[in-house]
Amino acid sequence: MTDLLLAKAHYPVTTLGPGTRAGIWTQGCTLHCQGCLSRDTWDADPAKAVPVDAVLGWLRSLPAPLDGITISGGEPFQQPEAVLELVSGVRAWQAELGHESIPLDILVYSGYVYTRLSRSLAAREILNRCDAVITGPYVDRLNPEGRHSPGGSLLWRGSANQRVVPLSGLGRRRYAAAAGEESNRDDTPRMQVSVDEGPEGRRVYYIGIPRRGDLDHLTSTLEQAGVRAGDVSWRP
Template structure:
Protein backbone atom coordinates (compact mmCIF):
# COMPACT_ATOMS: atom_id res chain seq x y z
CA UNK A 1 0.00 0.00 0.00
CA UNK A 2 1.53 3.29 -1.11
CA UNK A 3 1.30 6.20 1.32
CA UNK A 4 1.21 9.87 0.41
CA UNK A 5 2.35 12.73 2.63
CA UNK A 6 -0.78 14.86 2.55
CA UNK A 7 -0.88 18.50 3.62
CA UNK A 8 -4.53 19.20 2.79
CA UNK A 9 -7.45 18.20 0.57
CA UNK A 10 -10.28 20.60 -0.17
CA UNK A 11 -13.47 20.84 -2.19
CA UNK A 12 -14.60 22.95 -3.93
CA UNK A 13 -11.57 24.79 -5.30
CA UNK A 14 -12.31 27.52 -7.83
CA UNK A 15 -8.95 29.33 -8.08
CA UNK A 16 -6.44 26.74 -9.34
CA UNK A 17 -7.71 25.81 -12.78
CA UNK A 18 -11.03 26.15 -14.59
CA UNK A 19 -14.34 25.04 -13.15
CA UNK A 20 -15.20 23.46 -9.81
CA UNK A 21 -12.26 21.35 -8.68
CA UNK A 22 -10.93 19.10 -5.96
CA UNK A 23 -7.60 20.27 -4.55
CA UNK A 24 -4.91 17.98 -3.13
CA UNK A 25 -1.77 19.45 -1.53
CA UNK A 26 1.16 17.09 -0.95
CA UNK A 27 3.51 17.58 2.00
CA UNK A 28 7.24 18.04 1.53
CA UNK A 29 9.36 20.32 -0.65
CA UNK A 30 13.11 20.93 -0.68
CA UNK A 31 13.02 23.71 -3.32
CA UNK A 32 12.20 26.44 -0.76
CA UNK A 33 11.41 29.22 -3.24
CA UNK A 34 11.86 32.64 -1.59
CA UNK A 35 8.46 34.24 -1.12
CA UNK A 36 6.59 30.90 -1.19
CA UNK A 37 3.16 31.21 0.43
CA UNK A 38 3.05 27.52 1.42
CA UNK A 39 6.00 27.22 3.76
CA UNK A 40 3.82 25.02 5.98
CA UNK A 41 4.07 22.29 3.30
CA UNK A 42 7.88 22.28 3.12
CA UNK A 43 8.66 19.78 5.87
CA UNK A 44 8.01 16.16 4.93
CA UNK A 45 6.05 15.25 8.03
CA UNK A 46 5.62 11.43 8.38
CA UNK A 47 2.62 12.09 10.64
CA UNK A 48 0.74 13.33 7.59
CA UNK A 49 1.12 10.05 5.68
CA UNK A 50 -2.17 8.58 4.41
CA UNK A 51 -2.84 5.71 2.01
CA UNK A 52 -3.37 6.83 -1.58
CA UNK A 53 -6.56 4.75 -1.49
CA UNK A 54 -7.91 7.05 1.24
CA UNK A 55 -7.41 10.12 -0.95
CA UNK A 56 -9.10 8.37 -3.87
CA UNK A 57 -11.97 7.41 -1.57
CA UNK A 58 -12.35 11.06 -0.57
CA UNK A 59 -12.50 12.06 -4.23
CA UNK A 60 -15.13 9.44 -4.98
CA UNK A 61 -17.25 10.70 -2.06
CA UNK A 62 -17.48 14.30 -3.30
CA UNK A 63 -20.99 15.45 -4.18
CA UNK A 64 -19.95 17.02 -7.47
CA UNK A 65 -19.88 18.29 -9.99
CA UNK A 66 -16.10 17.80 -10.02
CA UNK A 67 -14.74 19.33 -13.21
CA UNK A 68 -11.07 18.90 -12.40
CA UNK A 69 -8.47 17.81 -9.87
CA UNK A 70 -5.55 20.09 -9.00
CA UNK A 71 -2.49 18.59 -7.25
CA UNK A 72 -0.01 20.96 -5.65
CA UNK A 73 2.15 21.13 -2.58
CA UNK A 74 4.77 21.00 -1.40
CA UNK A 75 6.41 19.43 -4.42
CA UNK A 76 4.35 16.56 -5.86
CA UNK A 77 7.23 15.21 -7.96
CA UNK A 78 9.27 14.60 -4.80
CA UNK A 79 6.80 11.78 -4.05
CA UNK A 80 6.89 10.13 -7.49
CA UNK A 81 5.54 6.70 -6.47
CA UNK A 82 2.61 8.18 -4.52
CA UNK A 83 1.91 10.77 -7.24
CA UNK A 84 1.89 8.10 -9.96
CA UNK A 85 -0.48 5.86 -7.99
CA UNK A 86 -2.75 8.82 -7.23
CA UNK A 87 -2.90 9.82 -10.89
CA UNK A 88 -3.62 6.26 -12.01
CA UNK A 89 -6.47 6.12 -9.51
CA UNK A 90 -7.89 9.46 -10.64
CA UNK A 91 -7.80 8.40 -14.27
CA UNK A 92 -9.57 5.13 -13.44
CA UNK A 93 -12.20 7.04 -11.46
CA UNK A 94 -12.62 9.43 -14.38
CA UNK A 95 -13.07 6.58 -16.87
CA UNK A 96 -15.56 4.72 -14.68
CA UNK A 97 -17.65 7.75 -13.69
CA UNK A 98 -20.44 8.94 -15.98
CA UNK A 99 -19.61 12.48 -17.11
CA UNK A 100 -22.18 13.42 -19.68
CA UNK A 101 -21.38 17.12 -19.88
CA UNK A 102 -18.03 18.39 -18.59
CA UNK A 103 -14.99 16.06 -18.54
CA UNK A 104 -12.64 16.08 -15.57
CA UNK A 105 -9.08 17.31 -16.13
CA UNK A 106 -5.95 16.74 -14.04
CA UNK A 107 -3.62 19.70 -13.37
CA UNK A 108 -0.37 19.30 -11.42
CA UNK A 109 1.77 22.15 -10.07
CA UNK A 110 5.54 21.69 -9.82
CA UNK A 111 8.44 23.94 -8.87
CA UNK A 112 10.67 22.09 -11.35
CA UNK A 113 11.05 23.43 -14.87
CA UNK A 114 9.36 21.34 -17.55
CA UNK A 115 12.62 20.38 -19.28
CA UNK A 116 13.76 18.67 -16.07
CA UNK A 117 10.42 16.93 -15.55
CA UNK A 118 10.49 15.53 -19.08
CA UNK A 119 14.08 14.30 -18.81
CA UNK A 120 13.66 11.07 -16.85
CA UNK A 121 11.56 8.01 -17.64
CA UNK A 122 9.90 8.07 -14.21
CA UNK A 123 8.66 11.64 -14.46
CA UNK A 124 7.74 11.31 -18.14
CA UNK A 125 5.41 8.46 -17.22
CA UNK A 126 3.82 10.72 -14.60
CA UNK A 127 3.42 13.55 -17.12
CA UNK A 128 1.61 11.16 -19.48
CA UNK A 129 -1.14 10.85 -16.86
CA UNK A 130 -1.65 14.63 -16.52
CA UNK A 131 -3.73 16.88 -18.74
CA UNK A 132 -1.54 19.87 -17.93
CA UNK A 133 1.25 20.98 -15.61
CA UNK A 134 2.23 24.37 -14.26
CA UNK A 135 6.01 24.09 -14.14
CA UNK A 136 8.78 26.28 -12.77
CA UNK A 137 9.90 27.77 -9.46
CA UNK A 138 8.11 30.73 -7.92
CA UNK A 139 10.16 33.91 -8.44
CA UNK A 140 8.83 36.74 -6.31
CA UNK A 141 10.19 39.59 -8.45
CA UNK A 142 8.34 38.10 -11.46
CA UNK A 143 5.01 38.29 -9.65
CA UNK A 144 3.66 41.57 -11.06
CA UNK A 145 1.89 42.73 -7.93
CA UNK A 146 -1.69 43.71 -7.26
CA UNK A 147 -1.63 47.04 -9.08
CA UNK A 148 0.24 45.90 -12.17
CA UNK A 149 -1.90 46.36 -15.31
CA UNK A 150 -0.79 42.95 -16.64
CA UNK A 151 -1.61 41.06 -13.42
CA UNK A 152 -4.43 39.16 -15.09
CA UNK A 153 -2.07 37.56 -17.61
CA UNK A 154 -0.71 35.31 -14.84
CA UNK A 155 -3.92 33.34 -14.54
CA UNK A 156 -3.16 30.16 -12.51
CA UNK A 157 0.54 31.11 -12.24
CA UNK A 158 2.41 32.82 -9.42
CA UNK A 159 5.23 34.35 -11.46
CA UNK A 160 5.85 35.09 -15.11
CA UNK A 161 8.60 32.46 -15.54
CA UNK A 162 6.20 29.60 -14.81
CA UNK A 163 4.76 27.73 -17.79
CA UNK A 164 1.35 26.18 -18.25
CA UNK A 165 2.05 23.11 -20.40
CA UNK A 166 -0.99 21.30 -21.91
CA UNK A 167 -0.27 17.59 -22.35
CA UNK A 168 -3.50 16.15 -23.80
CA UNK A 169 -6.26 17.39 -26.12
CA UNK A 170 -8.36 18.15 -23.03
CA UNK A 171 -5.42 20.00 -21.53
CA UNK A 172 -5.00 22.02 -24.70
CA UNK A 173 -8.69 22.90 -24.66
CA UNK A 174 -8.65 23.98 -21.01
CA UNK A 175 -5.16 25.48 -20.68
CA UNK A 176 -4.02 26.43 -24.18
CA UNK A 177 -5.49 29.25 -26.25
CA UNK A 178 -8.69 29.17 -24.18
CA UNK A 179 -6.67 29.97 -21.07
CA UNK A 180 -5.13 32.93 -22.85
CA UNK A 181 -8.54 34.29 -23.73
CA UNK A 182 -9.75 33.72 -20.18
CA UNK A 183 -6.74 35.54 -18.73
CA UNK A 184 -7.71 38.69 -20.64
CA UNK A 185 -11.10 38.65 -18.96
CA UNK A 186 -9.81 38.06 -15.43
CA UNK A 187 -9.01 40.91 -13.04
CA UNK A 188 -6.02 38.90 -11.85
CA UNK A 189 -5.18 35.86 -9.72
CA UNK A 190 -7.91 35.13 -7.21
CA UNK A 191 -7.93 33.74 -3.69
CA UNK A 192 -10.68 31.86 -1.89
CA UNK A 193 -10.98 31.36 1.87
CA UNK A 194 -11.47 28.05 3.67
CA UNK A 195 -12.02 27.73 7.43
CA UNK A 196 -11.28 24.35 9.02
CA UNK A 197 -11.98 23.26 12.59
CA UNK A 198 -9.29 20.98 13.96
CA UNK A 199 -7.87 19.75 17.28
CA UNK A 200 -5.75 22.90 17.52
CA UNK A 201 -8.71 25.19 16.88
CA UNK A 202 -9.90 27.13 13.88
CA UNK A 203 -7.52 27.59 10.95
CA UNK A 204 -8.03 29.80 7.92
CA UNK A 205 -6.63 28.69 4.55
CA UNK A 206 -6.20 30.95 1.55
CA UNK A 207 -6.48 28.91 -1.65
CA UNK A 208 -5.27 30.36 -4.92
CA UNK A 209 -2.45 32.50 -6.26
CA UNK A 210 -2.35 36.01 -4.82
CA UNK A 211 -0.30 38.74 -6.40
CA UNK A 212 2.76 40.12 -4.65
CA UNK A 213 1.67 42.28 -1.74
CA UNK A 214 -1.89 40.92 -1.57
CA UNK A 215 -1.34 38.92 1.64
CA UNK A 216 0.31 41.82 3.47
CA UNK A 217 -2.56 44.07 2.38
CA UNK A 218 -5.09 41.50 3.59
CA UNK A 219 -3.32 41.10 6.94
CA UNK A 220 -3.18 44.84 7.57
CA UNK A 221 -6.85 45.22 6.58
CA UNK A 222 -7.87 42.50 9.03
CA UNK A 223 -5.77 44.02 11.81
CA UNK A 224 -7.44 47.39 11.31
CA UNK A 225 -10.74 45.57 11.74
CA UNK A 226 -9.53 43.99 14.97
CA UNK A 227 -8.70 40.55 13.57
CA UNK A 228 -5.11 39.59 14.33
CA UNK A 229 -3.48 36.65 12.56
CA UNK A 230 -1.29 34.24 14.45
CA UNK A 231 1.34 32.22 12.61
CA UNK A 232 1.10 32.47 8.83
CA UNK A 233 2.51 30.18 6.16
CA UNK A 234 4.08 32.92 4.03
CA UNK A 235 6.56 34.21 6.63
CA UNK A 236 9.64 32.47 8.11
Protein backbone atom coordinates in the same frame (compact mmCIF):
# COMPACT_ATOMS: atom_id res chain seq x y z
CA MET B 1 -0.57 0.29 -0.41
CA THR B 2 1.32 3.58 -0.83
CA ASP B 3 1.10 6.53 1.53
CA LEU B 4 1.00 10.13 0.36
CA LEU B 5 2.35 12.91 2.56
CA LEU B 6 -0.72 15.15 2.44
CA ALA B 7 -0.82 18.76 3.57
CA LYS B 8 -4.48 19.40 2.75
CA ALA B 9 -7.38 18.34 0.56
CA HIS B 10 -10.26 20.69 -0.18
CA TYR B 11 -13.44 20.89 -2.24
CA PRO B 12 -14.60 23.07 -3.92
CA VAL B 13 -11.59 24.90 -5.33
CA THR B 14 -12.33 27.61 -7.90
CA THR B 15 -9.01 29.47 -8.11
CA LEU B 16 -6.52 26.82 -9.32
CA GLY B 17 -7.74 25.78 -12.73
CA PRO B 18 -10.94 25.96 -14.74
CA GLY B 19 -14.31 25.13 -13.22
CA THR B 20 -15.06 23.59 -9.83
CA ARG B 21 -12.21 21.39 -8.64
CA ALA B 22 -10.83 19.20 -5.89
CA GLY B 23 -7.52 20.47 -4.51
CA ILE B 24 -4.81 18.17 -3.16
CA TRP B 25 -1.65 19.66 -1.61
CA THR B 26 1.28 17.35 -0.97
CA GLN B 27 3.51 17.76 2.09
CA GLY B 28 7.25 18.11 1.61
CA CYS B 29 9.39 20.31 -0.65
CA THR B 30 13.15 20.85 -0.72
CA LEU B 31 13.09 23.63 -3.35
CA HIS B 32 12.36 26.38 -0.80
CA CYS B 33 11.62 29.17 -3.27
CA GLN B 34 12.25 32.61 -1.79
CA GLY B 35 8.91 34.25 -1.10
CA CYS B 36 7.03 30.94 -1.08
CA LEU B 37 3.56 31.37 0.42
CA SER B 38 3.33 27.76 1.61
CA ARG B 39 6.32 27.26 3.90
CA ASP B 40 4.12 25.07 6.08
CA THR B 41 4.29 22.42 3.33
CA TRP B 42 8.11 22.27 3.20
CA ASP B 43 8.81 19.68 5.89
CA ALA B 44 8.33 16.05 4.82
CA ASP B 45 6.39 15.29 8.01
CA PRO B 46 5.69 11.53 8.33
CA ALA B 47 2.71 12.36 10.56
CA LYS B 48 1.01 13.68 7.41
CA ALA B 49 1.03 10.27 5.71
CA VAL B 50 -2.34 9.19 4.31
CA PRO B 51 -3.02 6.08 2.19
CA VAL B 52 -3.53 6.96 -1.46
CA ASP B 53 -6.65 4.78 -1.38
CA ALA B 54 -8.12 7.11 1.26
CA VAL B 55 -7.52 10.14 -0.98
CA LEU B 56 -9.13 8.32 -3.91
CA GLY B 57 -12.08 7.43 -1.70
CA TRP B 58 -12.49 11.08 -0.78
CA LEU B 59 -12.45 12.08 -4.44
CA ARG B 60 -15.10 9.48 -5.27
CA SER B 61 -17.33 10.83 -2.49
CA LEU B 62 -17.39 14.41 -3.78
CA PRO B 63 -20.63 15.83 -5.16
CA ALA B 64 -21.10 17.31 -8.60
CA PRO B 65 -19.87 19.46 -10.13
CA LEU B 66 -16.33 18.16 -10.33
CA ASP B 67 -14.57 19.58 -13.39
CA GLY B 68 -11.02 18.75 -12.39
CA ILE B 69 -8.40 17.86 -9.81
CA THR B 70 -5.49 20.15 -8.98
CA ILE B 71 -2.41 18.64 -7.32
CA SER B 72 -0.02 21.15 -5.79
CA GLY B 73 2.26 21.28 -2.79
CA GLY B 74 4.76 21.05 -1.44
CA GLU B 75 6.38 19.45 -4.45
CA PRO B 76 4.32 16.59 -5.90
CA PHE B 77 7.22 15.21 -7.96
CA GLN B 78 9.21 14.56 -4.80
CA GLN B 79 6.65 11.83 -4.06
CA PRO B 80 6.55 10.21 -7.50
CA GLU B 81 5.40 6.75 -6.43
CA ALA B 82 2.44 8.04 -4.42
CA VAL B 83 1.43 10.70 -6.96
CA LEU B 84 1.62 8.16 -9.80
CA GLU B 85 -0.65 5.85 -7.83
CA LEU B 86 -3.02 8.76 -7.21
CA VAL B 87 -3.35 9.90 -10.83
CA SER B 88 -3.54 6.28 -12.02
CA GLY B 89 -6.35 5.69 -9.54
CA VAL B 90 -8.25 8.71 -10.87
CA ARG B 91 -7.92 7.42 -14.44
CA ALA B 92 -9.09 3.94 -13.36
CA TRP B 93 -12.12 5.53 -11.70
CA GLN B 94 -12.92 7.45 -14.86
CA ALA B 95 -12.59 4.29 -16.93
CA GLU B 96 -15.06 2.48 -14.64
CA LEU B 97 -17.71 5.17 -15.13
CA GLY B 98 -16.86 6.17 -18.68
CA HIS B 99 -14.73 9.20 -19.49
CA GLU B 100 -17.65 11.10 -21.01
CA SER B 101 -19.65 10.87 -17.77
CA ILE B 102 -16.89 12.56 -15.75
CA PRO B 103 -14.72 14.61 -18.18
CA LEU B 104 -12.51 15.99 -15.41
CA ASP B 105 -8.95 17.12 -16.02
CA ILE B 106 -5.90 16.65 -13.83
CA LEU B 107 -3.67 19.70 -13.37
CA VAL B 108 -0.40 19.33 -11.46
CA TYR B 109 1.93 22.08 -10.23
CA SER B 110 5.69 21.68 -9.95
CA GLY B 111 8.57 23.92 -8.98
CA TYR B 112 10.78 22.03 -11.45
CA VAL B 113 11.11 23.29 -15.01
CA TYR B 114 9.41 21.22 -17.70
CA THR B 115 12.65 20.12 -19.39
CA ARG B 116 13.83 18.54 -16.14
CA LEU B 117 10.53 16.74 -15.62
CA SER B 118 10.53 15.47 -19.20
CA ARG B 119 13.96 13.85 -18.65
CA SER B 120 12.71 11.83 -15.66
CA LEU B 121 11.01 8.50 -16.38
CA ALA B 122 9.06 8.69 -13.10
CA ALA B 123 7.86 12.22 -13.86
CA ARG B 124 6.88 11.29 -17.41
CA GLU B 125 4.76 8.44 -16.08
CA ILE B 126 2.83 10.97 -13.99
CA LEU B 127 2.56 13.55 -16.78
CA ASN B 128 1.23 10.91 -19.18
CA ARG B 129 -1.83 10.65 -16.92
CA CYS B 130 -2.34 14.41 -16.50
CA ASP B 131 -3.98 17.00 -18.74
CA ALA B 132 -1.80 20.00 -17.88
CA VAL B 133 1.20 20.92 -15.79
CA ILE B 134 2.33 24.30 -14.48
CA THR B 135 6.09 24.26 -14.07
CA GLY B 136 8.93 26.38 -12.75
CA PRO B 137 10.04 27.81 -9.42
CA TYR B 138 8.22 30.72 -7.86
CA VAL B 139 10.21 33.96 -8.39
CA ASP B 140 8.90 36.70 -6.18
CA ARG B 141 10.14 39.63 -8.30
CA LEU B 142 8.26 38.17 -11.29
CA ASN B 143 4.96 38.18 -9.42
CA PRO B 144 3.25 41.50 -10.28
CA GLU B 145 2.17 43.89 -7.55
CA GLY B 146 -1.37 43.04 -6.51
CA ARG B 147 -3.16 46.38 -6.45
CA HIS B 148 -0.99 48.11 -9.04
CA SER B 149 -0.54 45.46 -11.73
CA PRO B 150 -0.98 46.95 -15.23
CA GLY B 151 -2.50 45.01 -18.09
CA GLY B 152 -3.35 41.34 -17.84
CA SER B 153 -2.86 38.79 -15.11
CA LEU B 154 -0.87 35.56 -14.89
CA LEU B 155 -3.78 33.15 -14.88
CA TRP B 156 -3.18 30.33 -12.34
CA ARG B 157 0.55 31.15 -12.17
CA GLY B 158 2.48 32.73 -9.32
CA SER B 159 5.24 34.34 -11.37
CA ALA B 160 5.86 35.15 -15.02
CA ASN B 161 8.62 32.55 -15.48
CA GLN B 162 6.22 29.71 -14.81
CA ARG B 163 4.90 27.78 -17.79
CA VAL B 164 1.48 26.24 -18.46
CA VAL B 165 1.88 23.09 -20.56
CA PRO B 166 -1.25 21.32 -21.90
CA LEU B 167 -0.67 17.57 -22.11
CA SER B 168 -3.85 16.13 -23.65
CA GLY B 169 -6.72 17.05 -25.92
CA LEU B 170 -8.83 18.04 -22.93
CA GLY B 171 -5.86 19.94 -21.54
CA ARG B 172 -5.43 21.87 -24.78
CA ARG B 173 -9.11 22.80 -24.80
CA ARG B 174 -9.08 24.02 -21.21
CA TYR B 175 -5.56 25.45 -20.84
CA ALA B 176 -4.59 26.78 -24.28
CA ALA B 177 -5.40 30.39 -23.36
CA ALA B 178 -3.52 30.18 -20.07
CA ALA B 179 -0.47 28.77 -21.86
CA GLY B 180 0.15 32.24 -23.36
CA GLU B 181 2.44 34.76 -21.72
CA GLU B 182 -0.44 36.70 -20.21
CA SER B 183 -4.18 36.40 -19.86
CA ASN B 184 -6.58 39.30 -19.67
CA ARG B 185 -9.07 37.32 -17.62
CA ASP B 186 -8.91 39.73 -14.71
CA ASP B 187 -12.38 38.59 -13.63
CA THR B 188 -10.96 35.21 -12.52
CA PRO B 189 -10.80 35.11 -8.69
CA ARG B 190 -7.25 34.87 -7.39
CA MET B 191 -8.05 33.65 -3.87
CA GLN B 192 -10.73 31.91 -1.85
CA VAL B 193 -10.93 31.27 1.88
CA SER B 194 -11.27 27.96 3.74
CA VAL B 195 -11.73 27.71 7.53
CA ASP B 196 -10.91 24.37 9.18
CA GLU B 197 -11.48 23.31 12.78
CA GLY B 198 -8.75 21.00 14.09
CA PRO B 199 -7.10 19.82 17.31
CA GLU B 200 -4.91 22.95 17.27
CA GLY B 201 -7.89 25.25 16.87
CA ARG B 202 -9.26 27.14 13.92
CA ARG B 203 -7.06 27.63 10.87
CA VAL B 204 -7.78 29.88 7.91
CA TYR B 205 -6.43 28.85 4.51
CA TYR B 206 -6.13 31.11 1.50
CA ILE B 207 -6.42 29.04 -1.66
CA GLY B 208 -5.19 30.43 -4.95
CA ILE B 209 -2.47 32.62 -6.45
CA PRO B 210 -2.24 36.00 -4.70
CA ARG B 211 -0.21 38.79 -6.20
CA ARG B 212 2.81 40.24 -4.44
CA GLY B 213 1.67 42.25 -1.44
CA ASP B 214 -1.92 40.93 -1.44
CA LEU B 215 -1.55 38.88 1.74
CA ASP B 216 0.30 41.58 3.67
CA HIS B 217 -2.45 44.03 2.66
CA LEU B 218 -5.11 41.55 3.78
CA THR B 219 -3.37 40.95 7.11
CA SER B 220 -3.11 44.69 7.72
CA THR B 221 -6.79 45.19 6.89
CA LEU B 222 -7.83 42.39 9.26
CA GLU B 223 -5.70 43.79 12.09
CA GLN B 224 -7.28 47.22 11.65
CA ALA B 225 -10.63 45.48 12.10
CA GLY B 226 -9.42 43.77 15.28
CA VAL B 227 -8.69 40.36 13.76
CA ARG B 228 -5.12 39.19 14.40
CA ALA B 229 -3.75 36.59 11.99
CA GLY B 230 -1.11 35.07 14.31
CA ASP B 231 1.42 32.76 12.62
CA VAL B 232 1.24 32.82 8.83
CA SER B 233 2.76 30.43 6.30
CA TRP B 234 4.26 33.09 4.03
CA ARG B 235 6.73 34.50 6.56
CA PRO B 236 9.83 32.70 7.93
